[in-house]
Amino acid sequence: MLVYLPIAEMSVDALLLLGIGFGIGWLSGLFGVGGGFLLTPILILIGIPAPVAVACGANQTLGASVSGLLAQWRRGNVDVRMGLVLLAGGFSGSALGVQLFDWMRHLGQFDLAVSILYIVVLGSVGLLMVRESVRAIIRRRRQVGPARLHPHFWMHGLPLKLRFRKSRLYISVIPPLLVGFGIGALSATMGVGGGFMLVPAMIYLLGMPTAVVIGTSLFQVVFVSANVTLLLAAQTGSVDIVLTLLLLLGGVAGAQFGAAMGTRLRGEETRALLGLLVLAVAASLLWGLVTTPASQFAIGPIPT
Amino acid sequence: MKALRPLLALGLALCLTTPATAQPALPMPPPPAPVAPALGAPVAARPPLVAELSQPRVEITTGFSGTDVLVFGATERLLGPSGDDVLVVVQSSPEPMVVRRKTRVLGFWINGASARFRQVPGFYLVAGTRSLRTMLPPEERQAKRLGLDNLPLQASGTQDPAFREALLRLKQDARLWYEDEALMQVSGARLFRARIPLPATTDTGDYQVSVLLVRDGRVVARQELVFRVVRVGAAARIADVATEQPVLYGLICVLLAAFAGWLGSVLFRRG
Numbered sequence: 001m002l003v004y005l006p007i008a009e010m011s012v013d014a015l016l017l018l019g020i021g022f023g024i025g026w027l028s029g030l031f032g033v034g035g036g037f038l039l040t041p042i043l044i045l046i047g048i049p050a051p052v053a054v055a056c057g058a059n060q061t062l063g064a065s066v067s068g069l070l071a072q073w074r075r076g077n078v079d080v081r082m083g084l085v086l087l088a089g090g091f092s093g094s095a096l097g098v099q100l101f102d103w104m105r106h107l108g109q110f111d112l113a114v115s116i117l118y119i120v121v122l123g124s125v126g127l128l129m130v131r132e133s134v135r136a137i138i139r140r141r142r143q144v145g146p147a148r149l150h151p152h153f154w155m156h157g158l159p160l161k162l163r164f165r166k167s168r169l170y171i172s173v174i175p176p177l178l179v180g181f182g183i184g185a186l187s188a189t190m191g192v193g194g195g196f197m198l199v200p201a202m203i204y205l206l207g208m209p210t211a212v213v214i215g216t217s218l219f220q221v222v223f224v225s226a227n228v229t230l231l232l233a234a235q236t237g238s239v240d241i242v243l244t245l246l247l248l249l250g251g252v253a254g255a256q257f258g259a260a261m262g263t264r265l266r267g268e269e270t271r272a273l274l275g276l277l278v279l280a281v282a283a284s285l286l287w288g289l290v291t292t293p294a295s296q297f298a299i300g301p302i303p304t
Numbered sequence: 305m306k307a308l309r310p311l312l313a314l315g316l317a318l319c320l321t322t323p324a325t326a327q328p329a330l331p332m333p334p335p336p337a338p339v340a341p342a343l344g345a346p347v348a349a350r351p352p353l354v355a356e357l358s359q360p361r362v363e364i365t366t367g368f369s370g371t372d373v374l375v376f377g378a379t380e381r382l383l384g385p386s387g388d389d390v391l392v393v394v395q396s397s398p399e400p401m402v403v404r405r406k407t408r409v410l411g412f413w414i415n416g417a418s419a420r421f422r423q424v425p426g427f428y429l430v431a432g433t434r435s436l437r438t439m440l441p442p443e444e445r446q447a448k449r450l451g452l453d454n455l456p457l458q459a460s461g462t463q464d465p466a467f468r469e470a471l472l473r474l475k476q477d478a479r480l481w482y483e484d485e486a487l488m489q490v491s492g493a494r495l496f497r498a499r500i501p502l503p504a505t506t507d508t509g510d511y512q513v514s515v516l517l518v519r520d521g522r523v524v525a526r527q528e529l530v531f532r533v534v535r536v537g538a539a540a541r542i543a544d545v546a547t548e549q550p551v552l553y554g555l556i557c558v559l560l561a562a563f564a565g566w567l568g569s570v571l572f573r574r575g
Binding site for chain 1: 412474
């Protein structure tokens, strides 16, 4: 069943979009991430123009994260104060990111920039995740007890300290602001919520307890992706609501199956699998850049 | 297709009623060639060419996946190898396009040199009862800008002809440009019908359709028709809001996505 996408100006099989949405939702339920990092490359792969794919990635991430956030909120797993600090960084970061988005579109290098960003970010995050989770699995096998509470290093000497009660932290606001800023900028240019980067950053960089990490990252992702959607819609007009809603329709169903399955897997194993998945996406994007294209030429409209 | 039938029937009926007067003149060309209706009044009653479109409007709805528009009509004289030829040219409004060449830098394929074409028709189709090359001499084709080779494509930036060729090839691959006599069908040596296959990616706006009657390597009559491709219903409203009120549209997108997420969490809440 073909459906016409009014902003992308093309027809796509609705069942294909529902299927992609379901698959992404399943993975995001399984791993507790928004899935934007997978969605945007897949949309580009099926022929959606890259700017539309990025904008819809952000919009879909918003919808997918709302249901997750609500579930976490009910359990009281959201550190609102930390979330607001991250958000302050996130908003300024995404404002910059949207300018970058527009600038790259005018240069005609948007597709390339998106691909390279994805390869670098996904490649490094994936490697870190796999390394960390493999170590954790080995540690568990050797029956060694859990590592001590977060170690103290230079970051903890920074000024402007604030107490984050739910996270049981007393740290400077500068690191969370920077983390929020960086992820906000990336989410505007890559169409991701940034959950897959935020979660490790919160655990390893900020030293937050795992219980509140997922809820708080979802809090930040919801607002940042809402902001990115709004900014992209206003500045580039590349958000396709029909595409987003079809993806979400499949996504909310898939997320439930994924979440049910996720409870049966161990934390380290889930993280190792997610890391491998992230690496696989990076590798396939790299492959696409390196192989000789079918046509040496590409045509496109001149961006206004 | 269903909507076409009465129109086709009408065209057929028109064609079948005229031969009563026209047929005697067929074996030999009539002495006062009715090329220009300048001389006598009775000539005006028998136009050399009549053409019509199957529909004046193509509507892009949410379920749009491309459609066919038909140009059909009849000629006064016989069509065929020794007779007249009909040529249909369809063109949508031109738009600027950029053609980029991918170049290899440090092992990566990136967008390199580019050529900007100011006037590129989004959709272009030439369909004749014969191939354009055998129908009209090169000078005539060039003067009237007929056929893909004679499109007025002026590039700024790189002047390499490879860019123009790439544009021609990619547009044809995308099924947006055609030069194909297989799209034209003739029945009864008098009734012609050209199919205009519009893909799902086709532009909105006015499409100019020129129907040319060709005799002895010259265009002797022409008829101009136009049809319009418009977005209707939800697709139109979404595109309108997105371009005219982008901030409102963004807000709607945010709220709808959030609502869908909330709905999902309510519907599938366990326990």
